[in-house]
Amino acid sequence: MDLEMNLNAPHSMGTTIIGVTYNGGVVLGADSRTSTGMYVANRASDKITQLTDNVYVCRSGSAADSQLxxxxxxxxxxxxxxxxxxxxxxxxxxxxxxxxxYNNKNMLETGLIVGGWDKYEGGKIYAIPLGGTLIEQPFAIG
Structure with missing residues (x-):
C-alpha cells in the first residue's frame, strides 16, 4: 500500500453541496473541508460564493476551476x-x-449548484455538473 502523499496534486474539494427550494426561497449548504488526496489543505473553506445580492453558487470539484x-x-x-x-x-x-x-468541458473539473431568488420566478435551483449540462430542479445534491 502506497502511503506517500502527492502534495503537488491539484486541490480537490471532495465536497458535499446541496440546494433546496421552499415556499419562500432557497437554502444552500456545503461542507467546509478542502483536501488534496489524503491531506486536508483547509478545514474552514467557504464553498458557497455570492454572485449577486440574490444569487449564490455552491462549488465542488477542483477548487481552482470552481473559483475561476x-x-x-x-x-x-x-x-x-x-x-x-x-x-x-x-x-x-x-x-x-x-x-x-460546456465550452471548457475538457479542461474544467467542477460541478456547481446555483441558487437564488428573483421577483419574476421566485426561488430556483440549477445544477451544472461536469460537462456543462443545466438542470433545473427543486433540489440538487453534488
Whole structure:
C-alpha cells in the first residue's frame, strides 16, 4: 500500500453541496473541508460564493476551476447590472456558468449548484455538473 502523499496534486474539494427550494426561497449548504488526496489543505473553506445580492453558487470539484468560473460569472453579472440597470436572475447566472462549463468541458473539473431568488420566478435551483449540462430542479445534491 502506497502511503506517500502527492502534495503537488491539484486541490480537490471532495465536497458535499446541496440546494433546496421552499415556499419562500432557497437554502444552500456545503461542507467546509478542502483536501488534496489524503491531506486536508483547509478545514474552514467557504464553498458557497455570492454572485449577486440574490444569487449564490455552491462549488465542488477542483477548487481552482470552481473559483475561476465563479469569479468570471460574478464579473459578467456585475456588467449585466450596470448595462441593464437591474440585477440578473438566477437563471441568467446559471446559463453563464453552463456556457463556461460546456465550452471548457475538457479542461474544467467542477460541478456547481446555483441558487437564488428573483421577483419574476421566485426561488430556483440549477445544477451544472461536469460537462456543462443545466438542470433545473427543486433540489440538487453534488
Amino acid at each position: 468560473v465563479s469569479d468570471y460569472v460574478r464579473y459578467f453579472l456585475h456588467q449585466h447590472t450596470i448595462q441593464l440597470g437591474q440585477s440578473a436572475t438566477s437563471k441568467v447566472a446559471a446559463n453563464l456558468i453552463r456556457l463556461l462549463s
